[in-house]
Amino acid sequence: MERTLLIIKPDAVDRKLVGHVIGRLEKAGFKILAMRMEKLTEEKAREFYAVHRERPFYNDLVKYMTSGPVIPILLEKENAVTGLRELIGATDPAKAACGTLRQEIALDVQSNSVHASDAPETAAVETVFFFG
Numbered sequence: 001m002e003r004t005l006l007i008i009k010p011d012a013v014d015r016k017l018v019g020h021v022i023g024r025l026e027k028a029g030f031k032i033l034a035m036r037m038e039k040l041t042e043e044k045a046r047e048f049y050a051v052h053r054e055r056p057f058y059n060d061l062v063k064y065m066t067s068g069p070v071i072p073i074l075l076e077k078e079n080a081v082t083g084l085r086e087l088i089g090a091t092d093p094a095k096a097a098c099g100t101l102r103q104e105i106a107l108d109v110q111s112n113s114v115h116a117s118d119a120p121e122t123a124a125v126e127t128v129f130f131f132g
Contacts, residue, residue: 002080003033004116004123005130006088010068012113013037017105018071021114024101025075028087034074034131040066048129057110064110072130081123084116 008021025032040048045065052058077083089100093112096103106112117123 001076001078002120002123003074003076003127004080004084004120005126006073006075006084007115007130008071008073009111009113009115010064010070011107011111012105013069013071015105017113020105021101022073024087025073028077028083030075030077030080030084032073033076035071037069037071039069042066048126060110074127074131081117081120085118088114088116 006021006025008018012018012021022032042062045062046053049058049061049065052061075084087101089096089102091102091112092109093102093106096106101114102112106114117126
């Protein structure tokens with residue numbers, strides 16, 4: 001079994017899509033190991049997205065991720081990282097495959113409703129960041 005992280009972002013929480021996202025995760029066979037709602041501080045958001053520090057969208061991303069509550073979810077499944085990336089779709093919802101979460105519910109590239117770890121190594125770091 002492999003573990004990974006999904007974060008339901010502020011736009012999806014605000015639009016009351018939490019149940020929809022969780023339902024899709026469960027239908028896809030993911031086991032929810034831990035989950036909570038929190039409002040990220042600017043410091044915590046900057047630390048989590050530090051890998052993007054030099055990118056032009058970094059400050060806007062931090063502002064967005066601190067604009068409302070988020071829901072980090074620790075998930076488990078065989079090939080969880082790859083399976084979750086397939087379920088959520090491309091970062092840009094306009095490029096996301098039909099039937100993926102982002103294609104269905106995301107608003108745009110920034111307000112794309114969910115974050116998912118992009119590799120097993122990243123998942124290991126990200127899950128510890130939120131769940132110790």
